Amino acid sequence: MRGRYHKQIIFISLIISIGFSISAVVTYSREKSEAEKRVLEESLPLIGDSIYTEIQSNIMNPVDIATFMAHDSFVRDWIIDKNSNPVTIRKYLRGIKEKYNATTAFLVDDAEKKYYTDSGSQLVLHKNTARDAWYWRVLADPAVYELNLGKYQENDSLLVFANEKIFDDQGQIIGIVGISLELHRFKKIIDKYAEKYNNAIYIFDQSGNIIIRSSVSAFPPHFDFKSMNTAIHQDESVPHNFLLQSTATERIVGIRKLPGSSWYLAVEEDVSETLANEKKSMIETLLVSIISSIIVILSTTGLVYNTQRKLFAAATTDPLTGLLNRNAFHERIRRQRKRHGEQAFLLAMIDIDHFKAINDSHGHQLGDEVIRDCARALREAASDGDILARWGGEEFLLFSPQPDGCDQDSCRQWLDDIRANIAARRIHCHGVEMCVTVSIGYTLAKNSANWEQVLEVADQALYAAKQAGRNRVMAA
Template identity: 35%
Template sequence: MRLFSEKYRLLTWISILLIGGFLTTIIASYIVSRDAIRQNVVEQALPLTSDNIYSEIQKDILRPVFISSLMASDTFLRDWIIAGETDITQIKRYLKEVKEKYNTITSFLVSENTQNYYYAGGLLKAVKKDEPRDTWFYRVREMKTDYETNVDNDMANRDTMTIFINHRVFDYDGKFIGATGVGLTLDTMTAILDSYQKRFHRNIYFTDDKGEIKIAGKSMKNIHGSISKLPGVSSIAKDILNRDTRPTQLEYQHDGATILMSSRFIPELDWYLLVEQDITDDVRPIERVFFINIIVSAIVTLLILALTLLAVNRYQRRLEIIAGTDALTGLLNRQAFEIVFQQAILDSERRRIPLSVILFDIDFFKMVNDNHGHLTGDRVLKDIASITKGAVRESDIVTRWGGEEFLVLLKDCPLEKAAALAEKIRVMIASHDFELGASELCMTTSLGVVEYAYRETWLSFFGRADKALYQAKNEGRNRVVASSSPATPAAQ
């Protein structure tokens, strides 16, 4: 109840701030512009900054840059090149999945070792230094930056004019081993710009760092060449090309109209984003409304962000503690372990590495509770959790499975090593002084060890672990039983 009351209290504050901010903006806009723009105040006085457009670009256009970066750092892609590029179907499937998942026109990889050009359809060709269409690869190889944007024809898609994101790939020693990335068609980019211009009622286009216009919407089909030769824009061309990632506000005159321009450099594309608005006779009242709204919006936004961040952090910490850990031992609980285990299974099957678990139970634990009380029993459980965590690797996951049962997830660990580790845990627990009194027998455990079989179901895997555990108990307790296969258990 307390959690919900705090949540609704936060929502109340956010609502009050939003309503206050909107009311202030609307009232201020009305007072300033009622005599100048009258009925059009709502449609034409809405402020727009380059941040609005930039946030949209991050979602629609910069996405391929991030995709290419992920591909270049993907261990599968690098390992496949280092291993000798023997199975082309693997890289073909990988590039096809990238292309389909992220809806790009193309995805590619060019190997430095073999000079082979791979795409979603397989091996396209081998690049050559004396081939003009392949000069981009040798340029990328010598680049100082990690990636570039390049407009070129895509041979894999009928020479469609495409914007490529070319990202350098390095091995684990920092040696260049290839180039990878994705591409968007110019038609796609033009359609994106057209949608922006329709939504925001602004002229939007891109130039490179030399001022050459690279992309403009269809509504600006007559805009081309260098901005230094465009009427009006030529007077501020040098101020535009300042490589400042913050918005630069500029204006120029053209055919008697005052044009306001917002320019900012986007390092991910190595291009400039230019946003234009014809303000003409309404410039003064709109500027006043603009600055008032900016101030109000900034204050409201900062307050909302501060309150939201405070609340999110607080509730996130609480939820993570409640949902993910066992309150007594501090270990992962069973629900949180299921998420970790699913990820470990995917990693094991993708990388073809062994995955094992140790499921163990405290022998005669009920006697501890009966003879010494539940507080002592809780202390024993915490001690055993601490002993187990100290015995395994940092990458291994220790979970309280339930009651006096514990489970250890061992990544990249075959059955033999897992059984040896289980024996180590058994010995450490058996030799530990739990301070139960001189007359009390030492604490012992029964442990079952299994290795995951490829494509094995959850029920089968943990069912084998459970059978191995109970076999250890039936054979006298204080021992390790390893299940060597889904059908054949073997005692240690």
């Protein structure tokens, strides 16, 4: 019974643990999805909008300046008037540079292919040179203006160029005007927001090359913006979000196109820590739930086990002596004989002599004490493997396996010792002291024998012992 009880505890605990584990995993998956959803729908759009707005204004600032220059009648008239003094355009470009704190301000006369700068430089552009390829690229582009990234020849620093076409009254291109700003202006904006929101921020071009990156963090080497181009180019008017997973981290990247340029803004948020906290919370909740459940299970099953044990004892034992009752004895014997079919055994039937007279003379309390004392004496004499039962009012049965075979003399001597021990005992109850004797009838048989016949033979032997004068042992 105890083994079955332990198995039940293990089984129930396992089922509940599995249930809590599944529940915790489902909860974690839901929380993980919610965390990713919050980043995708709330956090990233908010940060992206803030950065996007400020960068857009800064990017459009040089474009606005270039547009102003391209539509300035002074610039148009100067190009159209072929006899204009270069000094005047140099002063104009220098004024633009100083006013807007630009790195350079420049103009190209398309007819002469001359390049004028605020410093007074005058260069002739050549179509087949790498240095001047930008000009013919802008001319071929149907867009009115272009934002481009290039290097400043004086110190090799990166610049953002805003180039805009100049048209005459007939709509023909007569030149290109523009300014350049140092790239670090944009990096300062990116670093400010990256530090504020603890995000990594990037600007990359159509080819997937990173132009500017924040100082907070960088994409791992395996990351490639080019892999996202297809999805981004399908609709450049809306932001695009991507989930990036690696062995150690999980991040979400929001990407949107910067207006009036071929550049894209990327905002990366690392959700690994958030998910790690969710996972830790899940594990803690799971452990607490399992431990609490096991405690409840142990407490509950302990009570159930004790109740079952009491019910089992009430159903299988004699309440007065604690020995097996008749039904339980039959069940034990059945299992014993089934396991050891050819093994020999001794079956003894013991009856208290003159028990009715004891009850009539001294009352049932003394009678009960006599029965209890005889049961104690039998239990003391029994060996491991022997089976004792209270068979009736004052009758007991003793089943004793004999694995080494039946020795009639030794069995008789053992039973006679039991009889003598009971006769020598003194029983005290409510001031009354007395001794009792027992009669014993026994038989030797094998487990394969007919049980009812064995019982009948033992009963006949007991009857013979009583007829012979009681207080004796008789064999069938």
